[in-house]
Amino acid sequence: MIPDRDLPNGDKNSLAPSSSPSHIPVLLIEVLEIMNPSPGKNFIDLTTGPGNMSKALLLANAPDGKVLSLDCDPRTVTEQNSNLAEFGSRSIRRCANFSDVLEVARAENFLEVDGILGDLGVSSIMLDHPEYGMSIGHDGRLDMRFNPELEFSAYELVNNLPEDELTTMLRGMDEKRFGGRIARSIVRARANRPIETTGELAEIVSNAIPKRFHPKRIHPATKTFLALRARVNLERESLEKCLGDAGEILKGGGVFAIICYSSFEDRIVKAMYANNRDRWERMTSKPVTPGNDEIERNPRSRSARLRTYRKIA
Template identity: 40%
Template structure:
């Protein structure tokens, strides 16, 4: 993906995010999932001329593209090559806080989905990688090769909510005994073989939940999310919004429960993308936005 493509990238729930954060001149915001910079660009425009954004992105390629896209905003934007799980440490180190809003868009970025070699999708054959940070030590192929059958079943069940988890894990372990599972197409085909046709879902590929589960395991997404939800409210000034966009029920449940239980936040109702947005951007279809306000 080129810098031009980054500029054309449309962030999910653009208007809803702005309605939640209500950016204003002179305020400071955190984009915990910078990606290609679409949401940050919107916040910077809405908070002109002096509003600032601190962006976290642990995919170095995405961070570089976002920095190029956001260069016209000068020192109003700071791009940090770090996971949002490290937000507390990074903001404290920079002497920043409290801030006027935090955004986290938990979807896989367009850059990662559109690059077959990143291994997030089975639409094209590629190595089973799935690391959001290419510098991380463990990729999906390693988990598929080294996890026990029970460990794989637990990953598929707990992270993918896959009802055929044990059947799939058993089939993968049998297959890897003769040949290492190395490509996305190979993995998708093995999952399809493992699940009887009558159990194949109607609206998604039968391997979708397995891919989701492996991605979550590789990147420790749920652990990182819990850490963000725990640390985030401490960095919000009273009246500031904590906006989180999720893309599957597992994440949304975690955010919903955290917002409800956290006495530091006043949770609002969930918001879904408009039919018009879904028509023009199918990736927004499964998005849910929750906005909590610091009390």
């Protein structure tokens, strides 16, 4: 454990009020314990979102440590500015996909860093704003793009992908048993008119799965939504590329911490370690997960798994 006095503002509870009101950071204390930020250390935040974790690192590595903060969603800029502008030139912010982290780090002369952090997936801002078109709970036009400049959205996939491709995509996201039925229902529904909204899609998927097989704790369309989101944003490909490059950017002994919220991401991270044991040392044998307190405070944290690795010098 890091002693409380070493945490930004001096105590654990002080972290909460400094968070963005629209996104509660997940496993923040645990991330800080692992990254061990102190004056002069430099970090890369691959998935800055509203900037809560970058801010915590910048508070702890003052007066001369820096953080290079990436995010591929240009719409997070306003939130990031309100959290990070106060740090001046110690906070370097770039709108970029983390698949390009090596190129960005080289361009910024930001190599040999002490730590790299990835808090994958989406922020609450993206889930709670229907214009992102990715939420089951907030009806909006189907979209799911992290960056609105991406060529195609979930709308195009849902309304154009052939049935067999939809089935393969769904089965690849662990929707093994009902992938075929869901794909058939989507194709049948769109034959009349395009499927326009997240609400319509959620209902079609839900009706395609017999009630007795509906999962208890998540919506029956959760895996379908995740499969579409991952395909639209090339999430697997971006993560694999980034994991391959992280070792080029960290210094020997540097720390790589990554929080996954779904098993497809976690499998990619575990494979990276399994295939490169000469390069990485695991810092904890099991993933760190949120405690009951955190889950109660922030139910969206419940699926988080933090894995951490040290680059072998």
